[in-house]
Amino acid sequence: MRTIGLLGGMSWESSIEYYRIINQRVRQRLGGWHSARSVMFSFDFHEIERLQHTGDWEEAGRRLGDAARRVEAAGAELLVLCTNTMHRLADEVQAAIGIPLVHIADATAQALRGLAVDRVGLVGTRYTMEQDFYRGRLARHGFQVLVPDPPAQEAVHRIIYDELVHGIVRPASRGRYLDVIDALAGRGARAVILGCTEIELLIKDGDADIPLLETARIHAETAADVAVDGTDPPAPPAGAETTVTGPSTSPRAAAGAWRRPTTPRGWRRS
Numbered sequence: 001m002r003t004i005g006l007l008g009g010m011s012w013e014s015s016i017e018y019y020r021i022i023n024q025r026v027r028q029r030l031g032g033w034h035s036a037r038s039v040m041f042s043f044d045f046h047e048i049e050r051l052q053h054t055g056d057w058e059e060a061g062r063r064l065g066d067a068a069r070r071v072e073a074a075g076a077e078l079l080v081l082c083t084n085t086m087h088r089l090a091d092e093v094q095a096a097i098g099i100p101l102v103h104i105a106d107a108t109a110q111a112l113r114g115l116a117v118d119r120v121g122l123v124g125t126r127y128t129m130e131q132d133f134y135r136g137r138l139a140r141h142g143f144q145v146l147v148p149d150p151p152a153q154e155a156v157h158r159i160i161y162d163e164l165v166h167g168i169v170r171p172a173s174r175g176r177y178l179d180v181i182d183a184l185a186g187r188g189a190r191a192v193i194l195g196c197t198e199i200e201l202l203i204k205d206g207d208a209d210i211p212l213l214e215t216a217r218i219h220a221e222t223a224a225d226v227a228v229d230g231t232d233p234p235a236p237p238a239g240a241e242t243t244v245t246g247p248s249t250s251p252r253a254a255a256g257a258w259r260r261p262t263t264p265r266g267w268r269r270s
Contacts, residue, residue, distance in 0.1 A: 001026070001037055002227040005076025005099070007067055009042035010083040011165040014197035018082040018220045025224035036224060039074040041067040045165065052085070052127065061089040065096030072097045078233065080223045084195045084215060085125045088133040105134055106234040107222040108193060108215050109141035115211055117191050119144045121184030123177070124195030126157040134195060140237030146189050152180045164198035174202050181208045 004022060008015030019040070026036040043063075051060040064086060068079055079101045081087055087104055094101045112120060120138070122145050128134050129147045138145050148156060159173045177199070181192050190210060194200055197216035205212040226233055 001030075001034075002077040002230060003037040003039060003075050004223055004227050005068070005071035005074070005079040006038055006040040006082055007043070007064060007071065007079070007086075007093075008040050008082040009045055010048050010081075010086055011045045011198060012042060013165060013167050013201060014216055015040070015042060015082045017197065017200065017216050018080070021217055021220035022224045025221045026228060029224070029228050036227065039071050039076050041071050043067070048086070049161070057088065060086070061092035064089050064093050068093050068097045072099055078102055078223065078226055080219065082216075082219075083197055084134065085127050088127060088131060090133070100233050102219065102223045102226060102233040103137075103236065104215055104219045105137040106141075106236055107219050108213055109138060109143065109237075110222070110234040111213055111218045112138075112141075112143060112191065112193075115191055117211075118142065119146065119188050119190055120213075121146045121148075121181065121187075121189035121192035122195045123148060123156050123180060123184075123192060123199065125160055126153060128195045129153050129156070137237060138193075146184055146187055148180050148184065152183065156180060159202075160196050160198055164196075164201050167201070169202055174207075177203050178208060181210070181212070185210050 006015070006018060008018065019038070022038065023035045026034055048060060051057070071079065076099060078099055079093070079097060081090065081093065081101070081104065084104055090101060090103055120143055122129060122135060124134070130153070135145045135147070147153065155176055159176065163170060163173055184192055185208070191213060192208065192210060193213045194203070194215055200214045200216050203212065205214055222234060225231070
């Protein structure tokens with residue numbers, strides 16, 4: 001079984017869920033007393049939130065890359081960002097390490113294909129809903145992505161940062177989210193992606209009339225499966241190539257960089 005590296009603390013409320021889900025999945029897969037081999041670096045979210053708020057993504061990328069290298073040096077053989085929003089910096093993180101990153105949007109796309117849907121709604125932080133790093137990647141996977149109207153986006157974002165990251169779960173906020181999901185369904189969404197890992201503290205699949213994709217669970221279970229099976233992470237969109245050439249202190253990466261080709265033949269040394 002591979003060792004999973006986790007970048008957490010963004011926020012720790014969802015990082016707890018990642019740790020729990022990964023270990024539950026490993027126990028489910030292997031039985032007995034098995035649990036996941038893992039290494040976690042947990043950020044002080046106050047520092048990350050300030051960088052998000054001021055738009056200093058360059059500094060945020062530097063910090064995530066540094067943490068990823070530390071996790072790799074501690075023995076991680078694959079990496080998981082325990083957050084949707086910070087996948088805005090997934091390419092920078094991947095470039096800093098010599099092990100594969102399990103991308104949350106690729107895992108979600110794999111789950112969407114299992115539902116046989118092509119038009120989906122997306123709720124998450126303002127950054128995830130407005131910017132292209134998540135929506136664009138899903139579009140390149142072949143999905144049409146719908147987001148809420150601006151007032152609904154503001155409500156969704158506010159509830160995440162003012163309530164959910166602090167562990168506050170309010171019935172009124174749950175109702176507001178379900179209204180937003182109903183509106184997306186009315187515009188043609190056949191499923192809705194819960195594109196912030198904290199949202200699953202508030203609502204889950206089965207709470208609405210259409211499927212809700214719990215991205216933290218999907219991401220965590222995918223990482224556990226990759227670790228147990230020794231397989232590749234879900235493939236990136238066609239034409240996307242992830243090259244891993246960053247510095248590394250891990251014995252595996254020291255033997256050569258890992259590279260994922262455009263055709264999904266797996267990670268290989270180059």
